[in-house]
Every structure is written in structure tokens, then in C-alpha cells.
Amino acid sequence: MALGSATGTVAGLRAQVTRFVTAELHDDTATVCAIVGTPMNETRHGKSCAERWKASIKRLMAQSGGRAELRADAKAVPSAAVSSDGTYASITLPHPLLGAQSRFSWYDNCWMLMS
Numbered sequence: 001m002a003l004g005s006a007t008g009t010v011a012g013l014r015a016q017v018t019r020f021v022t023a024e025l026h027d028d029t030a031t032v033c034a035i036v037g038t039p040m041n042e043t044r045h046g047k048s049c050a051e052r053w054k055a056s057i058k059r060l061m062a063q064s065g066g067r068a069e070l071r072a073d074a075k076a077v078p079s080a081a082v083s084s085d086g087t088y089a090s091i092t093l094p095h096p097l098l099g100a101q102s103r104f105s106w107y108d109n110c111w112m113l114m115s
Helices: 010-025 029-035 049-062 066-079
Strands: 082-084 088-091 103-107 110-113
Touching (some): 010 082, 010 110, 029 049
Antiparallel strands (some): 082 088, 088 103, 103 110
16 A cells, blocks of 8 residues: 555555454454544444444454454455455455445545445
């Protein structure tokens, strides 16, 4: 990903997805919130992005196999199928990052996770 680039690269997307999954595995909500796009990183109902993601990560980790799902996603990133036009991209992971999808948009020189 070149600084000032008008579009994102597949390699840059894979790096950002790895960063996101690693942040979730380590309960690093500051990094997670830096990656999620607006409006997900805004305060909602009096709760900051970090507070909401901390609760979300806690729920995921409490589920049977939750940590294993994140590890499987991390392992899959290097070879996962990617669809990208340089502005929008999706990556096919065993366990999508948000519900049924893992979609990103290129914004301000970085890939941002979309809701």
C-alpha cells in the first residue's frame, strides 16, 4: 500500500485483515476501532466503539470455539479469496468478520471494515 495511493491493494487488504483479527484475539479494542469504518467507530447509546467491541469480543470468546474461529480466520488470510476493485473489497474467511460478510472500503489511505 503506497502512501497517498488512490486505491488499495490486495496485499494491503490482507495486512489489514490480519491486523484486525490479531487485535480481536488480543482484546485490542483501540486497534479494532481504528480499522472499523464510520458509523461503527462512533459512540452509540452512550457507549464508545471500544466499549462495544470489548463486549463483542468477550461474547465471542465466551462461545465454544470462539477463539478457534479467530485463529482459523488468521490462518486463512494469506490464501483467502479476495474480490477487489481497489476501492471496495471483500475477503472470504471461514468465519466472516461481521455477520455474513467481510467487506472493506478504501478510505483515507487505508482499508476500513464496513458494516
